[in-house]
Amino acid sequence: MIGLSQIGKIDRIVRRLNDLSQISLTERGVTRLSFTRESENANQLVSRWMEEAGMTVRRDALNNVIGRYEGTQEDASVLLIGSHLDSVIEAGKYDGILGVIVGIEAVQILHENGVQLKHPIEVIGFCDEEGTRFHTTLLGSRAIAGTFREEDLESVDKDGITLARAMREIGMAPSQYRLAARDPRSILGYLELHIEQGPVLEKKNQACSAVSGIAGQSRLEFRVEGLAGHAGTVPVTMRQDALAGTAEIIQTVERIALQYESLVATVGKLNVYPGASNVIPGLVEGTLDLRSINDPTRKEALSRILEECQQIANRRKLTCEFRPVLESPAVPCSSHFISIIESVLEDHYMEPLRLVSGAGHDAMAVAAITDIGMIFVRCKDGLSHHPDEFASPDDIKSGLSVLLNTILKITA
Numbered sequence: 467m468i469g470l471s472q473i474g475k476i477d478r479i480v481r482r483l484n485d486l487s488q489i490s491l492t493e494r495g496v497t498r499l500s501f502t503r504e505s506e507n508a509n510q511l512v513s514r515w516m517e518e519a520g521m522t523v524r525r526d527a528l529n530n531v532i533g534r535y536e537g538t539q540e541d542a543s544v545l546l547i548g549s550h551l552d553s554v555i556e557a558g559k560y561d562g563i564l565g566v567i568v569g570i571e572a573v574q575i576l577h578e579n580g581v582q583l584k585h586p587i588e589v590i591g592f593c594d595e596e597g598t599r600f601h602t603t604l605l606g607s608r609a610i611a612g613t614f615r616e617e618d619l620e621s622v623d624k625d626g627i628t629l630a631r632a633m634r635e636i637g638m639a640p641s642q643y644r645l646a647a648r649d650p651r652s653i654l655g656y657l658e659l660h661i662e663q664g665p666v667l668e669k670k671n672q673a674c675s676a677v678s679g680i681a682g683q684s685r686l687e688f689r690v691e692g693l694a695g696h697a698g699t700v701p702v703t704m705r706q707d708a709l710a711g712t713a714e715i716i717q718t719v720e721r722i723a724l725q726y727e728s729l730v731a732t733v734g735k736l737n738v739y740p741g742a743s744n745v746i747p748g749l750v751e752g753t754l755d756l757r758s759i760n761d762p763t764r765k766e767a768l769s770r771i772l773e774e775c776q777q778i779a780n781r782r783k784l785t786c787e788f789r790p791v792l793e794s795p796a797v798p799c800s801s802h803f804i805s806i807i808e809s810v811l812e813d814h815y816m817e818p819l820r821l822v823s824g825a826g827h828d829a830m831a832v833a834a835i836t837d838i839g840m841i842f843v844r845c846k847d848g849l850s851h852h853p854d855e856f857a858s859p860d861d862i863k864s865g866l867s868v869l870l871n872t873i874l875k876i877t878a
């Protein structure tokens with residue numbers, strides 16, 4: 467085991483996080499969209515750090531930056547470590563980036579100590595996880611997993627520029643995207659360190675955890691229709707108030723969600739029509755988002771919600787329709803990797819915690835071709851996708867040590 471004392475200070479990580487955060491379209495927070503001048507500058511900086519860490523660096527056919535640290539055994543499968551370099555609008559400086567920089571640091575520590583493992587390691591900075599620019603997520607990691615689709619190239623940004631054109635503008639050949647796909651037989655596994663983006667580690671007073679998997683998700687749009695009318699003249703008992711019905715629906719969603727340990731449910735958006743203070747709402751459109759690591763739980767909860775919403779609508783003489791928008795199954799982390807990460811946590815006198823990731827990550831896509839393992843690092847107030855996002859240097863150091871020792875155990 468490499469102990470925290472051997473890791474020493476982590477000034478280099480902190481400096482790199484700051485340097486990378488400077489490459490931003492906006493003054494406020496970090497805005498780094500894929501296939502832009504900012505992403506090019508970030509790729510160049512990250513490439514330089516990878517070289518300093520003893521890696522040979524290349525870009526693949528989708529502009530993912532990949533640094534390779536050779537192993538001692540020829541033909542040994544490669545351990546991938548990655549996360550993303552793109553961001554949302556006015557993001558923080560840790561989401562995604564931290565996993566890449568800590569991955570580079572882990573390799574640099576091996577390199578500086580003259581340690582070469584049996585297996586090669588590749589650190590990947592994925593080009594586009596958030597989907598901020600082209601509204602299609604996990605572009606980089608899906609290309610590596612071979613699940614990138616031809617039609618993804620036709621996705622357009624807000625200025626009508628297609629992904630294919632954006633790629634050509636930085637000198638890439640979009641039609642070559644298939645070359646980014648990796649052969650599963652050549653890969654040992656994939657590890658990703660990421661800030662938690664939630665409040666659980668802070669509540670548990672612990673720096674890091676393992677991740678059991680990435681939650682499956684159902685996203686739906688709904689429409690509740692009643693009858694608009696005069697807010698002054700129609701007695702409350704005689705109304706078909708779509709918003710009052712929706713309020714009951716939202717409470718039902720919350721009540722059902724609370725009955726399952728591993729379920730979160732959110733009504734995140736409502737449009738009320740006609741939307742006037744003196745008119746009874748005749749129509750409400752909204753969204754429902756349901757997530758769980760347990761797919762049967764999510765499906766059961768969803769069918770209960772749909773059934774109860776129908777009953778509410780009937781009782782209130784409203785019509786209520788749900789339309790599925792997205793359905794993605796849970797992606798479990800490898801139980802082998804989870805138990806290794808848990809044992810490493812115990813070596814660090816931490817509880818072998820495993821959290822569910824309610825957010826999507828590159829690991830989700832990579833899971834199509836290899837075993838995945840994830841390490842979460844505590845972030846302040848669980849805040850993410852915000853300029854005030856923060857992970858403390860001490861917690862990052864713990865994360866680095868957990869990642870490094872996990873690498874050692876996996877490749878042993």
Ligand SMILES: [Zn+2]
Nearest residue numbers: 550561562595
């Ligand atoms: Zn992220």
